[in-house]
Amino acid sequence: MGVRRLSSILLTLLAVSAAAYYASWRTVTAEEQTQQRPPMFVLQVGIGKYLDAPTWTDLRGSINDVMEMRKLLEGERFNVPSANIVTLTNEQATKQKIFTAYQENLIAKAKAYFDKTKKRDAVVLFQFSGHGSQAPDVDGDETDKLDETLVTYDSQDIKGKNFDITDDEIFALTSELKRYTDNIVYVFDSCHSGSGTRNAEDARRLPPRTTVPEPVAMPGIATRSGKVADDGANGTMMPPGDDYIVISAAQADQIATQKYCFEECGSAKEPVVYGLLTYYLIDELRNARSDTNYRDLMEGVSRRVEAERPSQVPLVEGDERRIVFGSLAPAEDNFVPIVNSDGSTVKIRAGAIQNVLVGSIASFYDRSIKRAENAEALVTGRVIAVTATESTVKLASVNRSITTAEKAIISSQDIGTNRSKVLLDGIDANLVIAVRELFAPKNGIADDRGVDIVQNTAVSRQTGRWNVALLKDNFSKVFPSSSPKCFETGGSENQSDPGRQIYYLVGQDFVPLFGFCVEAATSEASSVSSAAIQIERALTHISRYRSVAAIQNRRSRLAGKVVVKPIRLSTTSGSFAGEKNCVDGKFVADKYEAIIKDAKGRYQFRPGEVFWFEVTNNSPFDLYISMLNLRSDGSIKVQFPRNIDEEKAGVVIPKNGGKRIVSSDRCRVNASGEFMEAGAFRTSSTGGPDAFKFLLTTAAVTWSDLSYLEMDSLTRNGNASLATSNEWIAIDLTFEVGETKKL
Structure with missing residues (x-):
C-alpha cells in the first residue's frame, strides 16, 4: 500500500472519528429536537350553545378558548402537528362524539406510540370549556351524593334524558389511557357548584341535574366501573393522583367566570370573550420557559385570575413538579420582534393583545441569545405607548443602540403599571x-x-x-x-x-x-x-x-438563585420577653422552624406567632433587597428596608451564598427589660391571608423609593422603577393565618 493511499485512509478515519466526537457534544438543532421530542395528542371541547336547552345561558368565550389554545399549540412555541389535535365545538361536541374522539385521538394514538417505542412519555391534553354541573351519584363514591359533570351539546335531550359526562366516566377513560402514558393533562374551564353571581351570564355552571346521565358504550372501557376514588374536598372532576395533572378554573364552592376584553384584544366596540382561566393560562404558557413546572405555571395564572376576580381561585392537582407538557417547549424563548429604533426609543411588535401595558418592562438581548435567563440584557426600558399590536419602549440608557436584528422580551409589569x-x-x-x-x-x-x-x-x-x-x-x-x-x-x-x-x-x-x-x-x-x-x-x-x-419577572436570570424561607420562632414558655430573648443585642428563640408550603402554595401560621425570613443569594450578583407586606385590608407596608440610617441607601445581600435575616436578628430593650426594637415579625391576631413580596435587584431600591405605596398622598413621591435594573426578580409568599394557638 502506498504512502498516499495510507495517508488518505488515516485522514478519512480521523475525519469520521472527529465527526462522531463532534456529534457527541454539539448542540442539538431545533429540527433535531423536534424529531426527538415525544408526540402530543390533544382533544379540545368548546361548547357555547346547547341543543334543546333554550333557557341555558350561552357562553361566548368557550369557542375562543379552544381556538386560541390550538393556535398556541400549533405555533412555533410547541409545534404540535394539526393532525394530532381534534377540536369539537358546539354541535360537534355530543357525548358520543367526545367519547369517540377520546378513544381514537388520545387512547389509540398513545397506545400506538407506546407499542412502537415502549416509551410512556407521549403528552396527552384534554381541554374542556363550557358549562359544568352535578348529577345524582349512582356508584356511591361521592360523599356529597353528587357526581361532577361536563355538560355536552346534547345534554338536554328532548325526551328528558341526560347526556352529561360524569367524573366517573372521565376517570374510567383516564384509567385506560394511563396504560400507555404517564403524561396526561386535563384543563377544565368550567365549574360544578358554587353560589350565584350577580352577572348570571358570566358563570360557567348549570344548576344540579335531577336525572342520571346516560352511559356511552365504549369497547373495552367500563365507564360505569363501580367504586372509584372520591373527588375529595375540592369537588373537581378527577380524584387526586400523581400520574396526571388536573387544572380547574375554580374551587368547589366558587364560580368559573369569563374574561371580557376590548382594546387589549383589538376590539373597540364588542368584547372578545374567553374563559378567565384559559385567557391567563394561554398567556402564561406562551411565556413559560422550557423548564417551567406546573406549580410555577399555575402560580402565575392564579395570581392574575385572583387579581381580577378575588372570588375565583384556580386549582392544579397532581405532581406539580412535572415540567409543563413534558418539555415540549423549544429551547429558544419566545422573543418579540423589533420594528424600529431611533436610539432612545424602540418599537416592538407586541401590544395590548399580548397583555403589554404602559409601564411594562422590556429587556433587549443580542441576536445570538436563545434563552433570556442565560444571558445579560443589553439594555432595559419601560413601555410608554401601546397599540393593539405594537408598543414603544423608552430605554433606561442609550449606551447601546438597538437594531431590528436584536431580540426583545416583555419581562414584567413595573411598579405602578396597573391602573x-x-x-x-x-x-x-x-x-x-x-x-x-x-x-x-x-x-x-x-x-x-x-x-x-x-x-x-x-x-x-x-x-x-x-x-x-x-x-x-x-x-x-x-x-x-x-x-x-x-x-x-x-x-x-x-x-x-x-x-x-x-x-x-x-x-x-x-x-x-x-x-x-x-x-x-x-x-x-x-x-x-x-x-x-x-x-x-x-x-x-x-x-x-x-x-x-402583579409584578413578576418570568424570565429572570435570578430564578432559582434566591431562596426565601419563613422561619417560625418560638419559646418553651410560649411568649417572648426582652430580658430573656434579647441577648447581647441579638434576638434569640428556643426553636427555629423553617415552614414548608402546603398543597395550595401557602404557609400555615396561627394568630400572634413570631417569625422572620431567611434570604439566601446564590446568584453571581450582589443584590439589593426590599420586602412589601400586602395586607388583607388592601394597604401596603414597606417592611424592608426600614427607615433607619443604616438602611436608607438600601441593603445588599452578597453574591454566591450571602444570607440576610429580614428584617434583622438585632434587638434592643429598655431599662425595664421591654423590647424597644426587634427584627422579627408577628402574624395578625385576626387571621386570614397575609401576602409578602420580595424584590431583589442589582440596582439600589431604598425605603424612600417605595414609601409612597403606604401613603394616601395625592401624588407619587417615590421614583422606584425596576426598569433601571438589568437583573431583578420578585418572590411572593402568602401566609394563611388560622385558628388561635392553644398554649
Whole structure:
C-alpha cells in the first residue's frame, strides 16, 4: 500500500472519528429536537350553545378558548402537528362524539406510540370549556351524593334524558389511557357548584341535574366501573393522583367566570370573550420557559385570575413538579420582534393583545441569545405607548443602540403599571362629581395614583370596561355575614344600624373589596367631601395593591438563585420577653422552624406567632433587597428596608451564598427589660391571608423609593422603577393565618 493511499485512509478515519466526537457534544438543532421530542395528542371541547336547552345561558368565550389554545399549540412555541389535535365545538361536541374522539385521538394514538417505542412519555391534553354541573351519584363514591359533570351539546335531550359526562366516566377513560402514558393533562374551564353571581351570564355552571346521565358504550372501557376514588374536598372532576395533572378554573364552592376584553384584544366596540382561566393560562404558557413546572405555571395564572376576580381561585392537582407538557417547549424563548429604533426609543411588535401595558418592562438581548435567563440584557426600558399590536419602549440608557436584528422580551409589569378603571354606578350625583374631581387629569396628564374614572354610560358599564365599581346599597345586604366598620361621612369609624345605606367597592365578581364601606353622604357639602376623601384613599390603596401584586419577572436570570424561607420562632414558655430573648443585642428563640408550603402554595401560621425570613443569594450578583407586606385590608407596608440610617441607601445581600435575616436578628430593650426594637415579625391576631413580596435587584431600591405605596398622598413621591435594573426578580409568599394557638 502506498504512502498516499495510507495517508488518505488515516485522514478519512480521523475525519469520521472527529465527526462522531463532534456529534457527541454539539448542540442539538431545533429540527433535531423536534424529531426527538415525544408526540402530543390533544382533544379540545368548546361548547357555547346547547341543543334543546333554550333557557341555558350561552357562553361566548368557550369557542375562543379552544381556538386560541390550538393556535398556541400549533405555533412555533410547541409545534404540535394539526393532525394530532381534534377540536369539537358546539354541535360537534355530543357525548358520543367526545367519547369517540377520546378513544381514537388520545387512547389509540398513545397506545400506538407506546407499542412502537415502549416509551410512556407521549403528552396527552384534554381541554374542556363550557358549562359544568352535578348529577345524582349512582356508584356511591361521592360523599356529597353528587357526581361532577361536563355538560355536552346534547345534554338536554328532548325526551328528558341526560347526556352529561360524569367524573366517573372521565376517570374510567383516564384509567385506560394511563396504560400507555404517564403524561396526561386535563384543563377544565368550567365549574360544578358554587353560589350565584350577580352577572348570571358570566358563570360557567348549570344548576344540579335531577336525572342520571346516560352511559356511552365504549369497547373495552367500563365507564360505569363501580367504586372509584372520591373527588375529595375540592369537588373537581378527577380524584387526586400523581400520574396526571388536573387544572380547574375554580374551587368547589366558587364560580368559573369569563374574561371580557376590548382594546387589549383589538376590539373597540364588542368584547372578545374567553374563559378567565384559559385567557391567563394561554398567556402564561406562551411565556413559560422550557423548564417551567406546573406549580410555577399555575402560580402565575392564579395570581392574575385572583387579581381580577378575588372570588375565583384556580386549582392544579397532581405532581406539580412535572415540567409543563413534558418539555415540549423549544429551547429558544419566545422573543418579540423589533420594528424600529431611533436610539432612545424602540418599537416592538407586541401590544395590548399580548397583555403589554404602559409601564411594562422590556429587556433587549443580542441576536445570538436563545434563552433570556442565560444571558445579560443589553439594555432595559419601560413601555410608554401601546397599540393593539405594537408598543414603544423608552430605554433606561442609550449606551447601546438597538437594531431590528436584536431580540426583545416583555419581562414584567413595573411598579405602578396597573391602573384601576373605576365605575361610579348608582350613587349620588354630587358624590360622583366630587370623586371625579379628585382623580381628574392635571394638565392633560393622567392621575399618577393609577385610578381612571370611566364614564357612566351603557357602553362603559359593560363588563371588561371597568375593574372596580363604587356602588350604594343596604349594609345588611352587602355584608350579611360580617360586620366591618364603615367610615362615617365625618371620617371616624362607626358601627350603627345595619339597615343604613352605604357606599362600597366591588371587583368584576361583585364581591366587596377588602371590607371597605362608607356611610352614605347627606346633601351637605361637608358630608359629600368627607365621603369622597375616604373613597379616594380606598381607590388609591386598591390600585397600588393590585399593581404591586402583579409584578413578576418570568424570565429572570435570578430564578432559582434566591431562596426565601419563613422561619417560625418560638419559646418553651410560649411568649417572648426582652430580658430573656434579647441577648447581647441579638434576638434569640428556643426553636427555629423553617415552614414548608402546603398543597395550595401557602404557609400555615396561627394568630400572634413570631417569625422572620431567611434570604439566601446564590446568584453571581450582589443584590439589593426590599420586602412589601400586602395586607388583607388592601394597604401596603414597606417592611424592608426600614427607615433607619443604616438602611436608607438600601441593603445588599452578597453574591454566591450571602444570607440576610429580614428584617434583622438585632434587638434592643429598655431599662425595664421591654423590647424597644426587634427584627422579627408577628402574624395578625385576626387571621386570614397575609401576602409578602420580595424584590431583589442589582440596582439600589431604598425605603424612600417605595414609601409612597403606604401613603394616601395625592401624588407619587417615590421614583422606584425596576426598569433601571438589568437583573431583578420578585418572590411572593402568602401566609394563611388560622385558628388561635392553644398554649
